[in-house]
Amino acid sequence: MLDMNYQAILDHIYTDIQPQIGVGKVASYIPELAKVSPAHFGMAIVDLHGNVYAVGDANTVFSIQSISKLFALTLAFHLQGDAIWLRVGREPSGNPFNSLVQLEREAGKPRNPFINAGALVVTDMLCTRFTHAENALLQFIRKISHNPDIGFDEAVAKSERNTSDRNSAMAHFMKSFGNLHNPVEAVLDAYCKHCAITMTATDLARAVTFLANGGALPWNGDAVLDKSSAKRLSALMLTCGTYDAAGDFAFRVGLPAKSGVGGGIVAVMPGECGICVWSPALEETGNSHAGSLALEMLTNLTGRSIF
Ligand code: GLU
Secondary structure, eight states, rough: OOOOOOHHHHHHHHHHGGGGTSEEEOOOGGGGGSSTTTTEEEEEETTTOOOOOEEEESSSSSEETTTHHHHHHHHHHHHGGGGGGGOOOOOOSSSSSOOOOOHHHHHTSSOOTSSSSHHHHHHHHHHHOOHHHHHHHHHHHHHHHTTHHHOOOOOHHHHHHOOOOOHHHHHHHHHTTTTSSSSSSHHHHHHHHHHHHEOHHHHHHHHTTTHHTTTOOTTTOOBBSSSHHHHHHHHHHHHHTTGGGGGHHHTTTOOEEEEEEEEEEEEEEETTEEEEEEEOOOOOTTHHHHHHHHHHHHHHHOOOOOO
């Protein structure tokens, strides 16, 4: 691949994106998240040689929220391989991320690991494997982002836990079908802590470089996943990673990605780099408005996507 001047491209995006920053709404259904200013924008690219390119608030920590679903899935997939697909599917849901409607028809097996029901099942797998699933995931994230200082935002975790009636309903429902093995309260505790992990855009861009590198950490070659599993995970990101807008996102951006209601989006350019953009004001779909546009600009300006 020809070398790209990623810093110049990010600078260009940062200038052009300014009028879009703050357009949309900051998530407020978790009260603590509503306190975040919509005026933030940060974007980072980490290439496979470890070079970091960044603009704006790329080094400000934010709540990773549903991006944690990608890391929880990676860890469960690493530990259990294809057995996980007996309990969670691999199809887009065509429904909101916290919807309950499909679960009854589909006997408590969530459509995919990136909707809340699917992530609760994945968290349940981690709860079976570890005494403290939240700490196990945190350690794993610290390792793949090469940053031992990553931690939880306890206020966000508490705020989400206090307002988790819907996730609780989902978890109980799946338990009634036998698809949750641990106590609902324990799974919810771990899940809310996972969502409340805070990272910077730079941390997150680095944390997905293994996916751009065939499953191996670029700095030491350690395999997080084998090549085929990394490909499959990236495929799931493309089809299910950006809420019920994944089709439109693939059309506009053309990269595997995972978003969260904290306003972060991670994306992977295979063979090249990990990317993360953060801007808290969201579109109706739950994806960051300025973040989605910035990623669209990136693939337009570089001419690179997976297509
Ligand atoms: N913690 C959030 C919830 O379960 C995650 C939402 C998200 O980022 O999609 O509602």
